[in-house]
Amino acid sequence: MPTNKKGRYAEIIIPENWKSFTIDTLLRDYWKGPKKLVHQWRMDRAILLNGKTASWSIPLTPGDSISLPFFENRKSTIIPTFHDLDVLYEDDHLMIVNKPSSIDTHPSSPEDSSTLLNFVAFHVSMQGEDREVKHIHRLDRDTTGAVLFAKHPFVGAILDRMLEERQIKRTYLALVHGDLKKNQLKIDAAIGRDRHHPTRRRVSPTGQKAVTHIEKIKYFPDKKLTFIKCNLETGRTHQIRVHLSHIGHPLAGDTLYGGKNIFPRQALHAYKMELTHPITEECITVYAPFIDQPPIFPELGENLFI
Template identity: 55%
Template sequence: MLNTIRKGEWLEIIIQEKWDGKTVEDIFRQEWEAPKKLTHIFRMDKKVRMDGQAVNWTVPLTAGKRLEIHLFEEEEFTIPPHYQEINILYEDDHVLVLNKPPFINTHPNDNEHDIHTLLNAVAFYMQAKGEIRNTRQVHRLDRDTTGAILFAKHALAGAILDRMLEKREIKRTYLAVVHGLLRQKKGTIKEPIGRDRHHPTRRRVSVSGQTAVTHYEVVKEDKTNKLTYVKCWLETGRTHQIRVHFSHIGHPLAGDLLYGGKPIADRQALHAAKLEFLHPFSEEEIICYAAFIDDPSFFVGIDVYTL
């Protein structure tokens, strides 16, 4: 675990044994796998220091020394701040995890007119705290999907988390309610997903689509109403992935009218219940559980802490 402390606009990192002999270039490119463009900006703008002095990026580091990185400078907002109450599951100087409510988009499609999104609400929250910086979403949830969603508070954290997401090092566990009783209580749906050319937003299983893998396990059955509560976790993050996959196998999500679900709920019954990742700087394991938001809840008798 890294020993770090924020000092104003700078993050101080005590060089650990495993970094001894590595260069700053090695840290950015190998340890953090930061993009070339972002690494170049940190280098050219002298955003990295060693014990208060500009650092040579090619000189080997020594364990115990103090590496300083300029991460927390003010930026002009690219997303206009707009107030909406947010439910915080975890926060520090680098990341923010929220419990997203239903019926709100993750990000605006039009910055001028579309201001009632979660990212606008985060911008307002940051502004109210005096942190004038652009927060970056690491992944997204559909408008009607609720639950844990991860944001990065600065560009380097965003780059590291993007890479972790791409390498499947961020685990997202969802709970869904689907129509019918599944014969197989545990399994994997591996079907490529592409656009439906007959509909502007719908996706479908398509041989020419992108690889999509959904693992699932039955948590509970409601035999009276012929509904199944299913825990799902993803290897990929395709648009509408869980919704498309369960519709494809004949078990659409309850309330999901777009994919064949019945209107027994006012939205698709899908909740991002658990989010797990290693912190991009401290390397601490972060586990966030998102309580059910709907009142009354779709997910009767389910404890998110058991998922």
């Protein structure tokens, strides 16, 4: 279901399956949009139907045109900073970017200007618009791979909910020390803060529930490293790093969690992201190529990307 950007509006031709909705039920029940923003649009009479102010209580007619003010200019608090970006997917509503190592996902203070979010803000500002871009999730500073960003508040709120409801699937690749004996492994161990260290996490029965699924890809006996694939049911801070250390197979290069210092960073890469676009309903699958120079991960061919 494509959208057509016209200034501050996204124009959508109403599809057949929306005929049972009013504008009110479309925004609140179908999209489950942010209540404050939806209320503001209603008070401002901001939504148009066939170019005219729309009634919120009349059922929609397939083939009509609805215009939604997704793209209103909003002054961002993020300092836009130029930096080359590896953009994996982009449309009017969202972006997926391949994050390099040694860069934070988002600022830790208002004056911080050297994070991936700052770079995305600059990229969007070059399209001639003031946008309130937002990261939907984060990767650790030294983890590489796909990161999802929202380009306007309405889609950002929906993507937040989708992430919470596990409707956004993220797959990681990693190199761990030792030979992982099982080809498939589920790690179900709660994670909490380590009171002896300001940034470290640990497995703790009083922590938050955390579940990681592991698939063994290949063991390299000369390096005593196993190449694995990871999927998360939950998104706790340092989850993969903590869980793999907990089972005695820390990430190579992850000195915080017991890995040996054989790489300049922990060998963890978010290589695949899958989601249904919340506005267009397109099925999106994105792969993030390895970007380390010199390389960390072995290239195993296209059969890996399935």
